[in-house]
Amino acid sequence: MRISTAQFYESSAANYSKNFANVVKSSEEASSLVRVNTAADDPVGASRLLQLGQQASMLDQFNNNMTTIKATLGQTEAVMTSIGNVLQRAKELALGAGNAGYTDSDRQANASELSQIEEQLLSLMNTKDENGKYIFAGSKGDTVPFSRNTDGTYSYNGDQVTLDLPIGDTQSMATNSTGWAVFQQAINTSRTQSTMTTPTPAVDGGRVVLSNGQVNSDVTYNAKFRGGEPYTVNFLSPTQLEIRDSLGNDVTAEASGNGVFSSSGGAATQTINFRGVDLKLNINMKTGDVPATVFPAPPSPNAYSFTLAAKPDSFNATRAPGNLSSDVVTNTSISNSAAYHASFPEGGAVLKFTSATAFDLYAAPLTASSKPVSSGVLAGNVATASGVDFTLSGAPSMQAGDQFSVTVNTHQTQNVLDTVAQLKTALSTPTNNNPQAIQALNAAIGSGIGNLTSGIDQLTSGLSSVGGRGASLTTQTDINQSLVLANTQTQGAIRDSDPATVMTRLTLQQTMLQASQLAFSKIAQLGLFNKV
Known part of the structure; x- marks a missing residue:
């Protein structure tokens, strides 16, 4: 086989180019100490680096979530602590009012302070976060969680949904405590x-x-x-x-x-x-x-x-602001106990009129996919749904689409706001040294003390939940930091170069480049024309 001068030349040039490229690449690696820049450098390593990068991004998001949760828990704990102090003061006033030496004027002074406490509690329980969201409204952050009804009682307008954020591969944590769990579920000792x-x-x-x-x-x-x-x-x-x-x-x-x-x-x-x-x-x-x-x-x-x-269960029916009619519900009562216990929604209901006389009852909240639990037509000015009579004011003038929001009080639990309001009313009522009035007052004070104690216990349980989440957050933070360190080390082991290895390889490649240069120059002199 014959090898031409051109073939020698091309082979030497290719070898020189290859060695030169290797030297350039190794020089760049020695400068940056990064071994894998593209998938071509190490396909398996590049794939593993991609997975590790995704994990690093997740860990970074977990860290951001934990920062958010820490801030929220901190605010929640501070507000709950303030509420606890206010409730403790209310309990002190109730205990003092039971003193046999107290006069009507003394008790009315306590009632005046309880009135201020009631307003303070309402304000604290409707606290907003830095984003203007109500912290105790569950997932309904734009809805005022607690409102005063026309009869002086209070209603919870939020929901029971906690807002969970992931803080680990298999762990999520609630960022909030709902007003339902913390304030609405205090056991009512006077039921x-x-x-x-x-x-x-x-x-x-x-x-x-x-x-x-x-x-x-x-x-x-x-x-x-x-x-x-x-x-x-x-x-x-x-x-x-x-x-x-x-x-x-x-x-x-x-x-x-x-x-x-x-x-x-x-x-x-x-x-x-x-x-x-x-x-x-x-x-x-x-x-x-x-x-x-x-x-x-x-x-x-x-x-x-x-x-x-x-x-017996009681109800509060509130007219929707967008109703075309001005009718309101003036009275509610259970007319059929069996029907009531069988179908009336425990978590509240919505009474919606489909015409001037026909209506449907839905479980709250009302959505596009909601189905009525009962239906009926007005009998005079009374709408009977699931065993409950709703009496409308005057001659009904209902329009299709008009609706009422119905909350149910089973008396098994009691909002701390209602407890304070009831105690305030009892202390404001003079006894005039009447034995029966004094006995009724003492019973009301005993009820107030019992329910305040229950409310404080429920609040303490909520604080314990916040503290438990905080402790769990600290533990998970340590775990995530360990994972971040391991991730960084593993990425470094795959991506980064060993300086000694790179320098040894670069020295060898430079020697090979010099040799290829020398060979190329010698081969270039073997042409026939150089001998003529």
Whole structure:
């Protein structure tokens, strides 16, 4: 085989170009100490670097999320702490108002301070963050979470949704605490009521006062009391009462003292504990009263008898601002208990009119995909939906599209704002040293103290949740920092060059380049024309 001079020349030139390119590349690598600049440099390493880069971006986002959560938790904790201090002051005022030496003026002074506390609590519970979002409104950051109704009660307008942000590959954390969980779910210790059925008020004259009761054990109340209501409390004699459940069974043995009470001692308060409920009994005998006459045995129409049960659910129906009609709901009541418990939405409802007389009831919130839980037509000015009667003002003038937002109060829980408002009202009402008024006041104060304690406990639980998330955030921060360090080291091991290795390779390549230069110059002199 013959090799021409041109072939020698081209081969030497190609070898020289290759060596020169290697030297240039190694020089650049020695300067930057970066081994992988493109996928062609190391296909497997480039793929791994891409994965590590994505992980680094995720870790950076996790870090930003944790910074956001830390700021939000810090503000939430500060606001909750302030609310806790305010509630503690309200409790101190309630305890002070129960002092026997307090006059009506003293209690009214406490009520005045409670009024300020009520406004302060409302402001704190409607706190906004730096972006102008309400921090206790759940996912409805633009909606005022707590508002005062026309009857002086309060409603929660937010939702129960927490806003979660990822802080790790498999972990997310709530950035917020909802007002529903922190303030709306405080156990209501005053959720029972007693009602005198006989004798008539004129005959009684305030002689026997049985309080609504205070729940002292939720476990016993839910397990035993609720299953037997409504109860009937019958006074059999001046010293003995009996309690019968809804089936007529005698359950007096479960009452403290087996139903024995004293009809002497003036207005002294006696406590009867029954199935997790403390009932206060006051006997206010009048001058000349004979116990045997005041407490005739059943079936005398003047025998004392009370019904005892949990407070019935109540409703607040609010007219939508965009309604074409000016009608409002003036009264609500349960007309069909079975229908109510079977279909009325527990979390609130929307009553929407489809014509001047026809309406549908939806579970709140109302969306485009919502389906009615019941439907009906007006009977006069009453709309009956899922066993609840809604009475409209005047002659109805409803228009298609008009709607009402309905909230349900089951009395199982109570907003701390309602607790403060009720306590304020009780302290503002003068007793004028009337024994019955004083007894009613003491019962209201006891209820207020119990519900304030419950509200503070619920708030403490919310603070614990915030603190727990903060501790978890600290732990996850350490984990993420470790991952960032490992990611950086792994990327460096794949992407970066070893200086000694690069310099050794560069020296070898430079030597090879010099050799190829020398070979090229020698081959260039082997042409025939150089010999002529």
